[in-house]
Amino acid sequence: MVIIGIDAHKRSHTAVIADAVGRQIAVKTIGTTSSDHLALLAWANKHDDQERLWAIEDCRHLSRRLERDLLAAGEQVVRVPPKLMSHVRDSARTFGKSDPIDALSIARAALREPDLPVARLDGIEREIRLLVDHREDLVAERTRIISRIRWHLHELDPAWTAPANLDRASAFTRIKSHLDDFSGIVADLAQRLLTHLRRLTEEIDELTAELSRRITVIAPALLAIVGCGPLTAAKILGxxxxxxxFRSKDAYARHNGTAPLPVWSSNKARHRLxxxxxxxxxxxxxxxxxxQARCHPGARELLARRKAGGDGGMEALRILKRRLSDVVYRALINDQKTCAARTLTLAA
Incomplete structure (x- = not known):
């Protein structure tokens, strides 16, 4: 098998073919359109038509189209984390940094690491993530607008107390009624910001409702976890x-950062957050x-038992999060099976 490492960029992709021991065979730089990817496949077939593995740096905002075209052509594709690629590049005998050097490092990293994530076509999870990210962007923009409105209101009348929550319909009505008593550029800007704030709030509410509808259908087991609402479930799923x-619940815990790290070099085993x-x-x-620490009996019992055993509050909470990682993993697996069974039923 040969490895084809890809260093992906916005306007170009650089590919390096490496043999089974990591020696460079050929280099090619192409564009980022589907026709360019077809030419890349023809180039790979010309140099070697035996079994091959494509290793792409894991930056999906740049490589998503390339991955999709390669998978559609029946190719095997794995994703190489950028940190792993940089470590391989630093350990090489050559110096400097370039697209061919990075592409060769990606190929060598794929040779060294046999269990890299396998690329798959995007599914419902990406749609959920795009909706969640867009909603979070709107919420951040709304927060900035609220801060600006508060300063304008303070400048107009320092004695007037604005509503505590400016993202509610009652607050809009009260603020607009108050601003009608003023004139000038500050009042005009505040009125414009208030109109923009109302539109943002309406769109955020629409996105929240859409996410809730989707999550209720595709992740019922995740929603059944105490403390996991629709927005949190959507964030986890995306x-x-x-x-x-993920090959196991432990691999998932390593991915989400709840698995403790070993920090010992003698006979006493120690771990840290x-x-x-x-x-x-x-x-x-x-x-x-x-x-769960507030309202779930099992979690409260676990925290109390760990604290009685000498753990601090954050250490006990870390252990609870590690247990929750396994619970979330099992819920995601169950939801995946449920969705697959539903798809098969509809297809039949």
Whole structure:
């Protein structure tokens, strides 16, 4: 088998064919359209028509079209984390950095690591993630607008107390009624921002309702977890990007940053909190853990038992998050099976 490493960029992709021991055979740089990818396949067939593996740097915003075209052509594709590629490049005997050097490092990393994530076509998870990311962008924009409105209101009348929540219909009505008593550029800007704030809130509410409808259908087991609401479930589903790509619950825990890291070199085994992994997933698990710490009897019992055994509050919470990672993993697996069974039933 030969390995074809791909260094992906916005306007070009550089491919390097490497043999089974990592020696460079050929190099080619192409564009990023589907016709360019077809030419890349023809070039690969011309140099070697035996079994091959495509290794692409894992930056899907740049390589998604390439992955889709290769998978449609029946090729095997794996994703190489950028950090792994950089470590291989630094360990090489050559110096410097270029697209061919990076592509060769990607191919060599795929040779060294046999269990890299296998690329798959995008599914419902990407749609959920796009909706979640768009909603979060709108929420961040709404927060900025609320801050600007508050400063304009303070400038117009420091004695007037604005509503605590400016994203509610009652607050819009009250603020607009107050601004009607003023004139000038500051009041005009505040009126414009208030109109924009109302539109943003309506769109955020629409996205929230759409996500809730989708998640209720495709992730019932995830929603059944105490403390996991529709938005948290949507975040987990989108960031996981297909639970079947993880070979075990432990691999999933390593991915979301809840697996502890070993930090010992003598006879006494010690571990510490991991700061690696997908921090968005970790934050979602943290929200579930905080909710369960307040209202779930099993979680409260676990925290109390760990604290009685000498663990601190954060250490006990870390252990709860690790347990929750396994629970979430099993729920995602069950939801995947349910969706697959539903698809088969509809197809029949």
């Amino acid at each position: 960031e996981t990007a297909g639970v079947t790509r 991991s700061r690696t992994g997908n921090r968005q997933l970790n934050a979602a698990l943290h929200r579930i853990a905080l909710t």
